[in-house]
Amino acid sequence: MDNLVTSLSKQNNAIKKIQQSLRKINKHEPDATKRISILNTEISIVDRNLNKLSLDPSMKAEIENSISEAKAEIPHLEQIAKKEFGNNLNNILQENGFVLEGNYPKLRTSVYTIIIDMLRNKAELYYGPEIEKIESCKPIADDVASKLLNHYNELNQNEFSNETFLRNVYDAYSMCLLINNKKIGDKVSIQDILFSYAFIIQNKKFKQNPLKKYYHEYNRVSLSYDLHKLKERKIDNMELTLVTAKRAETNNKLNFLWLPSSNEKGMGQSISSIKFSKVE
Incomplete structure (x- = not known):
């Protein structure tokens, strides 16, 4: 008896869900995007619950026909919504x-x-x-x-200083050279530059006590857009070079950095590393 009651209860709940969904499907919604969302949600509910029911074949076929008609609306609605x-x-x-x-x-x-x-x-x-x-x-x-x-x-939003940014990039580059036992003119990966640069620009409070509340966020997008804004690449007797990423390096997002083109249109460029070289 308990199993019968449980089975009937499940059947009743499934019927209620199907009824609710069919009402929502039949309700007029002029907004194409909202209508698509409603149809996708409610059709899924009906499909899921219809399999739980032992219905008269004719009634089940009628429900399936209603769902088929609703599904047929979607391609046209999608074009309107787009x-x-x-x-x-x-x-x-x-x-x-x-x-x-x-x-x-x-x-x-x-x-x-x-x-x-x-x-x-x-x-x-x-x-x-x-x-x-x-x-x-x-x-x-x-x-x-x-x-x-x-x-x-x-x-x-922040005023961009070409000189300040370039000097900080050079300091980050110098830090990476020291850590990796490299020399001026050697390439440093963009990932290492980002890590060092993000540390260099932190304020005194963070460097004295590196708590999250003192940290000034600086991420890949920030570095990309600042490099894009950079107009002058010479500082003192050093010149910055952006090294174009090879195709194999672009397979992993962390191995390269995308930069917008000068007019912020088109495909831009991808760089894998930077270097500073002495100039006369």
């Missing part, structure tokens, strides 16, 4: 001086790449060509634009 998203995002970006380029699922603007998956209701935002992931969000034009513009503003 068009609406692209137009809205392009308008917002243009108002802020950016240009949207590319084709679905991969869009580009300035130093950013946007990967869109309407069916999963997801947008992935990258700095560079799918290298440094910023974050994920829903494919809503206002949200995507806001996150990209905020990130771009953060990259440019």
